[in-house]
Amino acid sequence: MIHVLADQSSTLEGIFRTFGVHWAYFIAQVVNVILVIIVLKVFAFGPIQQMLEQRKARIAEGEENLKRIEQQLAESEATTAAAIAKANEEAQRLIEEAKAGAEALTEQKAREASTQAQQILAKAEAEAKAERQRVSAELKKEFGRLVAQTTSQVTGKVLSDDDRRRINEDSMAKVEA
Amino acid sequence: MRLLLTTLSVWLLALLASANAAPEGYVLPLFTEPVFPGQPDWLPITNSMVMVWLSVAIIIFFSRIATRKMEMIPSGLQNFVEWLVESVYNFLETLLGSHLAKRTFWFFGAIFFFILVNNLLGLVPGVGTIGWDYKDAEGNYVDYTPVLRGGSADLNLTVAMSLTFALLWFYWAFSENGTKGFFAHIFAPKGSFSGVMFILLVPIFLFVGLLEMISIAIRPVALSFRLFGNMYGGEQTLETLMTLMPKYLAFLPALPFYFVKVLVSFVQALVFMLLGAIFVKLICDHGDEHEAHH
Numbered sequence: 001m002i003h004v005l006a007d008q009s010s011t012l013e014g015i016f017r018t019f020g021v022h023w024a025y026f027i028a029q030v031v032n033v034i035l036v037i038i039v040l041k042v043f044a045f046g047p048i049q050q051m052l053e054q055r056k057a058r059i060a061e062g063e064e065n066l067k068r069i070e071q072q073l074a075e076s077e078a079t080t081a082a083a084i085a086k087a088n089e090e091a092q093r094l095i096e097e098a099k100a101g102a103e104a105l106t107e108q109k110a111r112e113a114s115t116q117a118q119q120i121l122a123k124a125e126a127e128a129k130a131e132r133q134r135v136s137a138e139l140k141k142e143f144g145r146l147v148a149q150t151t152s153q154v155t156g157k158v159l160s161d162d163d164r165r166r167i168n169e170d171s172m173a174k175v176e177a
Numbered sequence: 178m179r180l181l182l183t184t185l186s187v188w189l190l191a192l193l194a195s196a197n198a199a200p201e202g203y204v205l206p207l208f209t210e211p212v213f214p215g216q217p218d219w220l221p222i223t224n225s226m227v228m229v230w231l232s233v234a235i236i237i238f239f240s241r242i243a244t245r246k247m248e249m250i251p252s253g254l255q256n257f258v259e260w261l262v263e264s265v266y267n268f269l270e271t272l273l274g275s276h277l278a279k280r281t282f283w284f285f286g287a288i289f290f291f292i293l294v295n296n297l298l299g300l301v302p303g304v305g306t307i308g309w310d311y312k313d314a315e316g317n318y319v320d321y322t323p324v325l326r327g328g329s330a331d332l333n334l335t336v337a338m339s340l341t342f343a344l345l346w347f348y349w350a351f352s353e354n355g356t357k358g359f360f361a362h363i364f365a366p367k368g369s370f371s372g373v374m375f376i377l378l379v380p381i382f383l384f385v386g387l388l389e390m391i392s393i394a395i396r397p398v399a400l401s402f403r404l405f406g407n408m409y410g411g412e413q414t415l416e417t418l419m420t421l422m423p424k425y426l427a428f429l430p431a432l433p434f435y436f437v438k439v440l441v442s443f444v445q446a447l448v449f450m451l452l453g454a455i456f457v458k459l460i461c462d463h464g465d466e467h468e469a470h471h
Contacts, residue, residue: 019332019405020208028221029337032229033291036236037341040287044240048262049282051247058249 143175144168205305205413209331210322214309224323225331228304232294232328265289265450272454277349277461281454284345288338289450292329296408296442299327300435305412329408329445332401339397342453346396346460353461362460363389396456400449407445411438 015021148164159167209223216222243258251259265286270278298304308323328334350359364386366378415434419427 018207020206020210021332021336022218022221024219024221025209025223025226025331025333026337028226029229029331029334030341032226032233032334033288033337033341036233036291037284037287039233039237040240040290041283043237043244044258045262045283045286047244047247048259049266051249051251052259052263052266055249 140168140172140175144171147171205323205326205330205409205416207332207409209326209333212322212324214311214322223331223333224308224326225328225334228298228325229295229328229334231325232291232298235298236290236294261290262286269450269454272451273458277353277457281345281349281457284342285450285454288342288453289446292338292404292446292449293443295328295334296445297439299330299408299412300438300442305416327408327412329404330412332405335401335405336397338404338449339401342400343397346393346453346456349457350460359460396452400452404445404449407441411441 144164144167148159148167151167152159209225211220212222212224212227239254239258243254247255266278266282269282269285272278273281304325304327305323307325308321310318311320311322313319350362354362364383366375366382370378411434415431415438418430418434421427421430
């Protein structure tokens with residue numbers, strides 16, 4: 001066993017000698033490797049990874065904000081749409097009300113106009129009737145006067161008021177008949 | 178345009194490298210060497226160590242410039258470095274999952290960039306070719322020691338990285354599984370068995386667990402020798418190829434291999450990180466248990 005170990009040890013020593021592995025050099029290289037690792041960790045990887053993390057966080061935050069803005073926009077759009085729908089509804093109601101009001105007014109005005117027209121018509125009829133009666137009375141009076149005058153001239157007699165009245169009545173009765 | 182610039186850069190690198198070629202007959206040794214002539218053994222300043230310091234300095238320099246004035250909207254170097262870091266992180270995250278990636282990125286990220294910078298620095302003209310000539314009393318060439326040697330072409334560094342990873346692997350494995358969970362993960366029968374079947378399977382899974390332990394012990398060795406072998410082999414190939422032509426045309430045979438070496442530099446950094454991440458994933462993966470719970 002000891003022989004085997006001794007043989008292996010000398011083989012290993014031979015390899016080390018061939019390749020120039022020396023304790024002092026080896027330890028110095030270990031120090032170098034550790035130094036490089038520390039230097040890179042402190043001066044390169046640390047700040048760079050920190051920056052990458054910050055940037056990642058910033059991007060994530062931006063994404064989050066974007067989502068929130070999109071959500072707010074969607075909410076705002078929904079609110080606007082609801083407001084527009086409500087306004088439309090209100091406008092529709094007002095239009096309906098206005099339409100209904102206009103129809104009632106039209107009906108009332110038409111009724112008033114009709115009443116007024118009837119009144120005008122009745123008045124015109126009354127006036128026409130009165131005029132006709134007046135004209136008729138005048139015509140009767142004129143006719144009576146003409147009959148009396150003619151009678152007077154034909155007979156050569158001066159007619160009294162009673163004669164005139166009787167002649168008038170007779171002639172009128174005949175005309176009216 | 179980018180392709181043209183890259184091609185021109187590699188041509189220039191090869192040309193400069195050939196101009197600085199090592200002395201004739203020089204072969205890059207397997208081992209790292211002290212930088213200064215007559216340097217004591219205990220002083221750990223080797224030619225690969227200088228390259229490692231250089232790569233550390235470059236990494237610190239760019240890290241500081243890129244992160245000095247961090248802005249929410251990145252530009253210039255900050256943008257480039259963020260892209261690099263984020264790409265590696267996302268790659269690890271797809272492999273390890275969010276939790277493990279967050280826990281282990283500091284190590285895997287650092288190792289990836291460190292190996293990559295080291296590998297690429299090995300291609301810079303002068304690395305392996307500028308050094309001290311040792312001559313005898315009559316002025317004849319005796320030996321040559323390069324002042325710079327590719328960091329990853331030194332087994333001391335690759336072993337240091339592998340063992341650091343191995344220690345961290347144990348730390349992550351125990352902290353994720355707990356002591357009982359760690360050993361259960363290795364030795365306990367996988368799946369839901371009971372009765373005789375369970376008793377029959379126990380020895381098999383104990384044996385499998387033993388093999389797993391051997392595999393775990395071998396991992397750092399494999400990691401370190403793979404990286405070292407590839408990078409040393411690459412540099413050796415380039416230097417050998419440069420000796421095939423006269424000095425000022427020496428870059429020509431090596432030129433295609435410069436492109437390959439750029440690719441290998443990246444692939445080897447990726448392989449080291451990837452294998453490490455897979456080893457962590459294998460021991461920390463609770464997929465089956467989670468499914469069973471659900």
